[in-house]
Amino acid sequence: MSQSWKPLPDDLSEPARRLAEELRAVKDAHGISLAELGKRTYLSKASWERWLNGKRLITSQALAGLIAAVDCDAVLLTSLLRQAEAARGATEPAAAPPVPGPAAGPAAEPAAAATVPVPVPVAVPIPVPLPVPVPVPVPAATAGVPGWRRPPALAAVAAVAVLLVLAGLYLHGLKADTSAAAASAAGPTAPAGARPVALPAQLCQGVGCAGRDPQAMGCETDDRTLVTGTIGRVVLYVHYSARCRAAWAGITDGSPGDTATITTSTGSQETALIHWGYDNYSMMVEAASADTVLRVCGHQPEGDGCTRAVTSLVASASATSTP
Template sequence: MGSAWKNLPEELSEPARQLAEELRTIKDAAGLSLSELASRTHYSRASWERWLNGKRVVTEQALDALIAAVDCDGSALRALWERAVTAPGEPAEPSAQDAPAAEPVSGPASDTPVGASAGEPEEALVTGQTPEPAPVAWWRRPATLLAGAALLAALLVLVGLRAVRHDGQQRAAVVPPPTAATTSPVATASPAATTPAARPIPATPTCQAIGCDHKDPKYTGCGKDARTLHTDVIGKVVIYLRYSQTCQAAWAAITEGEPNDFATIIDSTGDSEQALIHYGYDNYSNMLNASDPTIGFHLCGHQPAGDLCTSEVFDLAAVVASTPIPIGPASPPPGTGAGAATTPATDPTTAPAPAPAAATDAPTPS
């Protein structure tokens, strides 16, 4: 057989290369196929193929889903990710035309990866394995020797990461017990005590169209003029199609839900992004380029009450121009509790304004 993994792109920055190699090591150590990895994290096989082959740096939400799904050193992995996303030479975002078709996480349709023939192994998307005409002695196979060296290096990295985690656990064991100040209701309710330092939100949007593809609408400033173009209800969960006219980008949002409920935005080329509730009751996804009026968008939502997909909406800019849809957040959802994993419910990206009847026939939140 050929090498176990495709070679990473030469132009990849060193931090991004280290992150991709660590993701490969974690996948191999967990013994997961590409389909099993997609099923556990709720992200498509096509997305994991791009991240594992260094075509794009893995998103923060997908990284969190991986840490929750497999046994790995989350803090060390996040440190690698921070260096990768801030390093120059990060892999460029692909255009909408190059985006792979969306794939369901499970079901008969997902048995054969996009771009693979019916008889080709699923992992060929990632590994690029090719048959050889005849067996050759292992000591005459340079690729085998290189693969063995790479596997040994990967095992050493994995052992090092586990040692760091074990050392961190030992240090945590000797931390003095919490004081009354840290256990009081006021202290635990403080956002500063439960969340990391807030990332700055730009005063004006920092991207547009293809430049916004697969980026966070809040931290690019695109949430400032966000509008809700479509809503629908699954049980008690409300899913939203959100759009920024300034950024020419769209994304999904979900509220009134529970952990593991999610909404996915999918365009007519098959590209997708997911809003997964990690904790609390709401969240939003990264963006997709919505500058092409011929590309449609629809939402699919999931929760224990069932699954639902909406009809496609085309030319989002024309929908905004023809419908007086208000800008800004809707009323906060009923009840109390923590917000989504990435932003509070009153932020424009996660608490979208419900669309009027002219924009959609779906129910709107109370």
Template sequence: MAFGHFSQGQPPEDPVEALRAELLAVKQASGLSYARLGARTHYAKSSWERWVNGKQFPPRAAVESLAAALELDPERLLALWERADEARADATGADEGGVGESANGAGEPEEPGHGAGGAAVAEADTSATPRQRPAGRRRLLFVGAVCLLGAAVSVAAVLATGGDSHDAPAASKAAAATGSAQPPTPQCRAAGCGGKDPAATHCGLDGQTLTLTRNKDIVIELRYSKACAAAWGRITYASKSAIVDADNSAGDSFATPVHWGNDVYSPMVAVTGRMTAWACGTQPNGGARECTRHMPVPGTPQG
């Protein structure tokens, strides 16, 4: 995997890697395990692990289901998916069939996910024989998927009222009670977000990567929420005990080590006015520390 542009603070040019990075960002912001993610989207947890970690390319229906389950605007995720899918088609000379697949695909599940009602649902077969996909058929399938997703969101909102309070966000419960699907409201802003979790406060839902760099194999990202006027650091491809920290020009700094897996994100720091923020990643056992560029609030005039 190439990281040639990371040292310059630029996102990866590979559309497939860009999609993988965004799926990881969404998962991290949701605070959900692979098992809970699978339960909400009706795809196996093993499938999400492969898709998020770049071992396999996700079907479009899975990306749509993810956006619906987490109450996200699907346009950004689907645009990234389209770019990645086109790049794969250009590379192979044939489309690999992500659009038409759904949670009820014909593939035999390795570890089937379970819906809110407890019934096992087969995961999609993402290794099907490559096939051409006419543009008209792709649009028809997309319209059909949107209709089905609308019904699925309504059912999920109703079922969420009887779910585990840690699994069903408060916004989903409120939506079930009112019959609407309103996005979660950020729970803090600016200085009030200092030291808080971006997922628990819903700040991660509009998170974007402002800049990134690397420390050997560790990828270091500075993530930012416009709604919360706050930023946080995230590291991936890291080892246990590696540390990520987020800092701002006001002197605030918050750090978190990797406890398990190979990624972690830090608590937030405020980024307002003329302030700048940056993220750093430190190798385990007091190893080398590298930081991203210092970034201002997006859109702030420089000079």
């Protein structure tokens, strides 16, 4: 499925133009939207829009994420990116040497990898209770005889019986663990004749979404941008999901090291940090109450600044649309 693309900028170098055209062809060949492309590569759809329309040259990390996510000609795309970078380096003036600064704090994190591993739950074996030893009955005729001992043969039979019981329980527990793991991997099943049970529309809501990724939780499906603000060229966003009853910060047109922090009236905070590229978003904060106040503040070389406060979630969400 192809789409009608905008003309590429006239000032693109020939390698950069070919690279943008090849990236468009990969997207069209797989018939995926910008949002789906962003989810597969763990990047925002805004970044992919700029790369596919020639507004920015795609980064090597983003290209590596694309190659890992979809079937494409990795050799051709990598070669075109190197040629485009070389052409850009030949036309740009030499950059001034960086000025040494203080040691990076906790916010200065290393460049993120092209793909972020998603933790997979591991089936935990169910502990199997050990059997209580069953005493071997003592014959009534000999129970009271001083110095009586159980015959060696009877003791051996009792020991073998206990070992057989232990082995059976162990194998039963192992089989149960294996079956549980297989059932978990295959997904939920229903007994024969039972009516299908509808799964919940969202994976989290309210306080259950706090500190979690809005894309991974599916909260981006009804995302509303309640308010925006700017610091120089950098744009800050307050995102809100009525279905998940949670909010998060967004930042675009920034540079590595720029941040955007969302704060609630209860003091909860989450920060979006641009590791590399031009944009990012934060984890979510709870916004279950209609009177929750939200604000996003950013810190960039151009200075610090904040969006206006969102004081009525219901009214703001109904008056906005998905960007």
